Amino acid sequence: SKFIVGLTGGIGSGKTTVANLFAAQGITLVDADIVARDVVAQGSVGLKAIEAHFGAEILTPEGELDRAKLRQQIFNHPDEREWLNQLLHPMIRAEMLAQVEKATSAYVIMVVPLLFENGLDRLVNRTLVVDISPELQVKRTVKRDNVDVSQVNNIINSQCSRSEKLAKADDVIDNQGEISSLKRQVLALHQHYLQLSGNDNA
Template identity: 65%
Template sequence: MIKQKYIVGLTGGIASGKTTVANLFAEFGIELVDADVIAREVVDKGSAGLAAIVKRFGDEILLADGQLDRAALRNQVFDNETQRLWLNNLLHPMIRQKMLDQVNASSSKYVIMVVPLLFENHLDSLVTTTLVVDISPELQISRTMQRDGVSRQQVEHILASQMSRQQRLDKAEHIIDNQGDINLLRSQVGRLHKLFLQQAAELTTKPND
């Protein structure tokens, strides 16, 4: 379990700019724990996660080089609730544990935990405070279409499957507006960095219960 560690749970909808915001905090020397990076690591070639997946689905979910064929795995779990639940039950505890291990190993004054589905997967229970990167749905659609080369309909489908903007904002303790330029973003990060440093210092000086 984590003791006396100040953790900021950073989240936001698709194309909201989570990575950009996280990297701005990293410029202050703050360590990042990225759920997406960890999710890839737990199914890397040679991992226990990949071995369990192969045992369940067979070698056809592997690429020629022995890496996981993500598209093939998606086809296996798409519209199959039993298989999807099995996969989630396998991977989520692995991802959660690895995130906690990285947080415990960190040495910065506080830690940014970047989790796209922070609220949906109830990982906000692991953090000290929550920070949502917010942009309008219209901006999400245009940025995702440009970034991923997908249709508007595809992006709208993704948005419909995610927690709504209002639900996310209602749960957020801190909000960053990412609809302006990088200088506005940098100033918001700088202000929050000072606040998090102060609150982290207060946390570490509290006596243990």
């Protein structure tokens, strides 16, 4: 029964940057992307189930999950995609909650890129959206990843819209400005979350 803040935002919005600022205040991060990789790591129950379902061809020669092959298998096969989600989503949820319970910080930041899209907002006490315009999302992601504008736009369009995210957010960080402004906003929210989680003496 830890106080959980769900941190989300679109591609290139600054989730990682914000999460690291909370971590610098001693707050434990639970990262959905890392957990999603761990549940299909070599030797995991998740990977064994995937191998049993799709066959050993789904593995690389080294015995790891061949992600490109898995993408091929579920592309245009909604039933296979559904099977995979039914397998992995409960495992990911359970592992994230296990990490939350192990945490010793006053509250926990759960970093979940698709928090609203995957209904994980139901697991958290409060949602925090990192907000920037789609134009800045494109600019910062292209600069960071050296990818095409059209690729970034496709990802933006596959995610829940800026206005939907803002409507669902309990708290919003505006990341259109300087990092110094980001730091100020994180420090203020940190104090707020200490209060909400019943640790206002820090």
